Amino acid sequence: MKAINKLINGFSRFRDEYYCREDSPFVELQNHQEPSTMVIACSDSRTDPSLILQCEPGEIFVVRNIANIVPPYEPDSMHHGVSSALEYAVKSLKVKNIIILGHSGCGGIKALMDNKLAPEDEFITRWLSILGSVRDKVIARFALDGKKASVEACAACEMEGIVHSMDNLMTFTWVAEQVEKGDLEIFGWYFDLKDGRILDYHEDSEAFEPLRPFCLS
Ligand SMILES: [Zn+2]
Structure with missing residues (x-):
């Protein structure tokens, strides 16, 4: 079956079995959303936050990009997709949590670590350069100068990239204000595809450290 046909059939099943059922969340969600949490995840096809975190529609407000990066606050005349989504989530939706969701085996981080991007690359190098200082630190720590990055070195960069994005979140004054007031919490999560x-x-x-399931009882 052609890939696009599989997706069309998937939509048809979703409409029949999910959207049209009596207790569908879309009955409530037709005219508004009130997500509690913003997730900033990688565009990687294996790291869908709604699947990993088992969310229903309306629960999480999601931005996905190469290597789950939050850029620093830069109020210039450029186009800022992540910053505008962040602004909407914090100022209008008033989310209570922001999760930076990184992952193992990230292709963007591997390319950054090996300094090996396709020659036709027009945007990726500049985007990944947000993590340039993280990369340099990891390269020095693993004494990689000129050598191919190991899985461990890439994992270190993936994790430190999450922390860097958490720091960048705090360069947005309206994020920092909400965090200081106790109305917003920031989390850095790393999804390991090897052991789930x-x-x-x-x-x-x-x-x-391993995320512990929250006991509901
Ligand atoms: Zn990735």
Whole structure:
């Protein structure tokens, strides 16, 4: 079957079995959304936040880009897709949480680490350069100068990239204000495709530790 036909059939099933059912979330969501959480994830086809976090429509407001990067606050005349989504999430939707969701085996981070981008690349190098200082730190720590980056070095860059994006979030004054007031929390999560775990960044220990399921009882 052609890939596009599989997607068309998928939509048809979604409409019949999900959208049209009596208790469909879309009954409530036709005219408004009130997501509690913004997720900034990688565009990677394996890291769909709604699937990984088992969310229903209306629960998470999502931005996806190469390597799940938040750029720093730059109020210039350029076009800022991530910053505008962030502005809407924080100022209008008033989300309570922002999760930076990184992952293992990230192609963007691998390209950044190996300094190996396609010659026809017009946008990716500049986008990934937001993590240039992170890359340089990891290259120095693993003594990689000129050598191909190992899986471990890439994982370090993937995780430190998450922390860098968390820091960049705080350069937006209206994000920092909400965090300081206690109305907004920022999380750095790392999805490991090898074992299906999520590691959670802890600011006090400056380390990623396994995310523990929250006990509902
Ligand atoms: Zn990725």
